[in-house]
Amino acid sequence: MIQLIxxxxxxxxxxxLTVHALLEARQLAGKRLAVERxxxxxxxxxxxxxxxxDGDRLEIVVAVGGG
Amino acid sequence: xxxxxxxxxxxxGSRLLVGTGKYxxxxxxxxxxxxxxxxxxxxxxxRTNIGQNPGEPNLLDVLPPExxxxxxxxxxxxxxxxxxxxxxxxxxxxxxxxxVKLEVLGDPKTLFPNMPETLxxxxxxxxxxxxxxxxxxxxxxxxxxxxxxxxxxxxPLASLIGSxxxxxxxxxxxxxxxxxxxxxLVDAGVGTASDAxxxxxxxxxxxxxxxxxxxxxxxxxxxxxxxKAVECGREAFLAGRMPRKxxxxxxxxxxxxxxxS
Numbered sequence: 470m471i472q473l474i475x476x477x478x479x480x481x482x483x484x485x486l487t488v489h490a491l492l493e494a495r496q497l498a499g500k501r502l503a504v505e506r507x508x509x510x511x512x513x514x515x516x517x518x519x520x521x522x523d524g525d526r527l528e529i530v531v532a533v534g535g536g
Numbered sequence: 537x538x539x540x541x542x543x544x545x546x547x548x549g550s551r552l553l554v555g556t557g558k559y560x561x562x563x564x565x566x567x568x569x570x571x572x573x574x575x576x577x578x579x580x581x582x583r584t585n586i587g588q589n590p591g592e593p594n595l596l597d598v599l600p601p602e603x604x605x606x607x608x609x610x611x612x613x614x615x616x617x618x619x620x621x622x623x624x625x626x627x628x629x630x631x632x633x634x635x636v637k638l639e640v641l642g643d644p645k646t647l648f649p650n651m652p653e654t655l656x657x658x659x660x661x662x663x664x665x666x667x668x669x670x671x672x673x674x675x676x677x678x679x680x681x682x683x684x685x686x687x688x689x690x691x692p693l694a695s696l697i698g699s700x701x702x703x704x705x706x707x708x709x710x711x712x713x714x715x716x717x718x719x720x721l722v723d724a725g726v727g728t729a730s731d732a733x734x735x736x737x738x739x740x741x742x743x744x745x746x747x748x749x750x751x752x753x754x755x756x757x758x759x760x761x762x763x764k765a766v767e768c769g770r771e772a773f774l775a776g777r778m779p780r781k782x783x784x785x786x787x788x789x790x791x792x793x794x795x796x797s
Contacts, residue, residue: 476583495587501596502584503629508621510628528583530625532595534565535580535611536555536697536746 471523489516544667544688555746562598572759609637616657639671647697662686674708691723700727713739729765736769
């Protein structure tokens, strides 16, 4: 069991997942988005190899309407 | 006439840049943007839903980056650090795309820029390889500092963001335009087509707007009006207006050959 903060919300995962697996589990895989982990960008090419750890803070963002 | 707008080495046929906020839905967004003829469209960067709302439509499916130049902004950021972080996420989101709109706000009531934080963020972003179009105060000194720092374009406000108050500072805009060696765009304040024309007649290289189109009664028709206003203002600027003659009329018709003379 690991605990994360995703987009400001506390979340528990049964096991440590990769970024890619997390996105798949949330039906976000393949969407146009960007991920930051503990203040550092996780490039798309590394989603599959980046294993999340207890206490990680993730930001997952998309483009929305704005001026 | 080839009169393209060049920003960071890339040419654009349209001098109207538009935002994508405040529309009723994505269909209206796309219809208005198509009517505006804009090639550069701004977007905001926000947290996604994390599975609560699967299948939610994505703005970039409506405005594909293959067709439009997407200009991610830092709207809502009040510190240089937040703005830089947001744009690094945007660059990752857009596969390494470097053109960005920096805005660091100073006050939620006026949305005036916090210029010290803006300058700080601009310096970091330029060093990090971004092409920075920067929302700024209508202060010629700080506009020049941003240019000297390496910003790709300076974008002073003409009046408050979303206010539709029009061009309240033509003299300051002229001072900024006259000294600038990078494109100067009015970003914020335009309310209707004549405002956009005035900005262009002053010599601005372009106009960026959102609310004036999105909050018009008929956004698609206003987008079309803005397209024409920017073009007509640009042509009037290039044509060069006649000098103003204060207190002296000058008849357009011949003064001789009148009947009864």
